[in-house]
Amino acid sequence: MSVARASLEELLVDYQDFRRQRNLELWPKDLDKAVYVRRLAHAAERNYDTYQIHIEEKSPQTAANTMICLICQSTYLLVRLKRELANRLVEEGGITERLYHRRKAKRNL
Numbered sequence: 001m002s003v004a005r006a007s008l009e010e011l012l013v014d015y016q017d018f019r020r021q022r023n024l025e026l027w028p029k030d031l032d033k034a035v036y037v038r039r040l041a042h043a044a045e046r047n048y049d050t051y052q053i054h055i056e057e058k059s060p061q062t063a064a065n066t067m068i069c070l071i072c073q074s075t076y077l078l079v080r081l082k083r084e085l086a087n088r089l090v091e092e093g094g095i096t097e098r099l100y101h102r103r104k105a106k107r108n109l
Contacts, residue, residue: 005078012071015064024061026068033062037069 019026027034040050054066092098 001078001082005075008071008075008078012068012075015067015071019061019064019068022060024064027065034065034069037066038073041073 016026018024029035037051037054040046043050051066051070055063058066093101
């Protein structure tokens, strides 16, 4: 997970550089366009087609900002997943502990 997050952060820097080198505006979080793109994540059965028009058919500014939004959302989800897995490990134990408890329960039958 750390490798995935590091890769996303590196990609984010690349898109920020792309935007900066071309003097393209960075969308603030509360800009209507940014909010619209972020809400696409809640669409049913979303996939690349959900975002395609914003990445391939709109301006470079829209494409870069769309990708920046997606990268930020992905990073946020990875952080949440890592936190949830850590909590589950504390509550339920690791694989070795779970196997031990199952073997012990089976022996006690």
